[in-house]
């Protein structure tokens with residue numbers, strides 16, 4: 030028996046995970062009640078209109094302006110996120126200070142960063158809208174906080190992983206801690222930090238698109254409106270624009286990352 | 292010799308070129324976006340901090356904390372039980388979601404790897420493998436470019452509200468992400484053990500079982516667990532459109548202004564996220 | 580008449596574009612011979628071994644295995660019975676337990692059902708135990724292969740060959756030049772096992788010392804041609820230094 034366990038440690042674990050999934054299947058009430066009565070018809074319509082997206086000039090124009098708005102929210106949100114992440118990341122990496130409080134400051138800041146990213150951006154958005162009303166800033170802050178949390182934690186790790194030799198060399202030249210940061214840590218970690226930010230930028234586009242759910246404009250908002258009117262042809266036009274935007278950003282970020290890494 | 296030097300300077304000259312272009316593009320984008328937000332949309336940061344708004348914000352925060360509320364939800368056993376049930380429902384939804392996306396990924400990932408398509412993985416090639424590769428890769432891009440919430444908005448037209456449509460929506464988005472990540476694992480596979488198995492007389496299925504699967508499994512499981520963490524975070528969002536779980540209740544409580552209930556739901560959500568991160572990390576260590 | 584040789588090559592050539600990797604090689608290797616293939620890098624050792632293992636078709640010349648053309652080895656089972664290949668330890672599936680890596684030598688013999696079953700309930704386990712015993716790794720049977728040291732992994736690869744029991748073993752630089760003590764250990768074990776099993780061995784090596792100590796015949800390649808092909812006791816130091824000296828000069832010339 031022991032031998033069997035030795036031989037199959039990972040398989041047993043996979044088996045356990047599969048069992049958990051199978052068990053979760055039983056919590057669904059399988060049956061005809063799962064679908065709307067017109068569900069089949071709806072699927073057919075959606076599939077049909079997938080091949081005939083609405084390409085009328087008005088819709089295209091609307092799609093372009095909405096795409097721009099989605100992009101603008103993502104970019105402004107990311108700008109704030111980067112600022113947040115640099116400040117919090119530097120503090121959380123613990124490279125600026127020494128002494129007793131260090132561990133305490135480090136772990137509490139890491140906890141804060143973890144909290145910022147634990148809550149989904151749309152939840153943040155909703156809370157902001159509830160608190161301060163409908164304003165583009167609700168979307169911007171809602172993106173800035175969780176993305177600031179993710180980037181901040183990664184930045185802190187990257188700053189901690191910087192090669193120690195160049196830093197020690199600067200130190201022996203008598204550089205202050207702030208100088209160490211500007212002439213040592215940042216230049217050494219910059220390529221990695223920018224790569225990772227670009228990688229996240231693609232996700233920010235998607236996050237920005239769903240901000241519409243709490244009433245903020247953009248591609249998601251248009252998709253929402255068209256769905257309410259059952260205009261599937263328009264829905265697909267907007268979705269295709271969203272996909273196009275995501276692909277463009279993905280391509281840009283992939284090329285840039287390749288250049289930065291090599 | 293000369294040619295080589297020339298070649299080198301060319302490449303080094305071209306590299307900063309793209310980086311400089313990217314930098315310019317980034318600056319332009321940032322400037323244009325802020326100008327658009329501040330001047331075209333006329334969003335004002337000062338308006339946010341107006342007297343009226345601050346008052347409103349304070350009220351909102353107080354009512355979330357239950358100050359001045361008659362029966363705060365987080366002091367009621369019934370509300371806690373309800374939140375617990377919803378948390379459990381959300382957990383089940385996330386497991387269904389990751390399960391569906393893994394099934395989709397497993398069924399497609401091998402033909403979606405470039406090294407299978409060009410015949411180096413299985414040491415055999417079919418005329419249609421390039422085509423299948425292209426089709427699946429397009430599906431992956433399509434699936435992951437559309438956010439979960441938008442998938443959910445479409446799905447909810449077909450399914451009745453409940454955890455299944457939520458799970459399907461989450462799975463539709465994660466299918467593409469997992470597929471892409473796992474196809475890359477297969478593409479980076481060390482081919483030497485595979486060739487060696489073949490030279491010991493192993494056939495296709497045997498190579499799959501004793502070579503490819505054991506080598507990719509640890510990485511696959513790691514990615515799957517990472518995605519599960521993300522899914523847990525996102526379950527609440529698909530709930531907003533009626534796909535069940537904590538999110539659906541969150542939306543209802545928000546629209547009825549039951550802010551203490553919102554707080555309770557957020558606490559449950561937060562605990563679930565932290566707990567799943569912990570479990571996932573434990574499992575990831577176990578497969579290493 | 581002498582018995583049919585295991586390999587018989589007549590005027591074998593292989594070209595990569597304009598350059599010829601092997602030009603007009605001819606030799607025969609008899610059953611039970613233990614042959615070292617030496618020569619500087621780029622001499623064509625890998626190319627030759629790939630041709631012998633029927634993985635690479637020659638561009639010219641004729642090539643017989645057991646007096647028959649290669650095309651007679653049709654099924655992968657026949658091939659696995661005839662030819663075994665060993666390289667450095669990179670050939671093992673790291674995440675699998677040692678025993679599966681050893682039993683992989685049986686995959687050619689097993690039916691699909693048996694190999695599926697063995698994933699759960701080990702088949703031919705005594706065979707694996709015995710092989711591991713012979714390479715001195717009996718107590719590592721359930722260990723994850725990637726956790727073993729480099730030398731132990733090479734011994735696992737030897738155990739796999741013991742289970743596969745091919746008539747001929749082709750080894751392309753089976754040991755790295757970085758760790759001479761371990762290299763000697765593995766080559767010594769490989770040659771001993773080959774002799775015990777009455778197999779034929781052809782191995783390419785970096786180390787002339789190992790070739791002289793353990794092998795019975797040395798084929799030296801240079802520039803895709805046979806520089807010499809002699810029983811080990813007839814190889815002179817002069818020949819060996821000639822083999823490498825010329826190449827060193829060529830390599831020096833190629834740097835600029």
Ligand SMILES: Nc1ncnc2c1ncn2[C@@H]1O[C@H](COP(=O)(O)OP(=O)(O)O)[C@@H](O)[C@H]1O
Pocket residue numbers: 595599600618619620621622623624625626627
């Ligand atoms: N796939 C290939 N394509 C082009 N040239 C090759 C290829 N494989 C080997 N060669 C060339 O053939 C010659 C012999 O190579 P190889 O057999 O690997 O030598 P060795 O194993 O002795 O170092 C070298 O000049 C090498 O550049």
Ligand SMILES: [Mg+2]
Pocket residue numbers: 621624625626
């Ligand atoms: Mg070689």
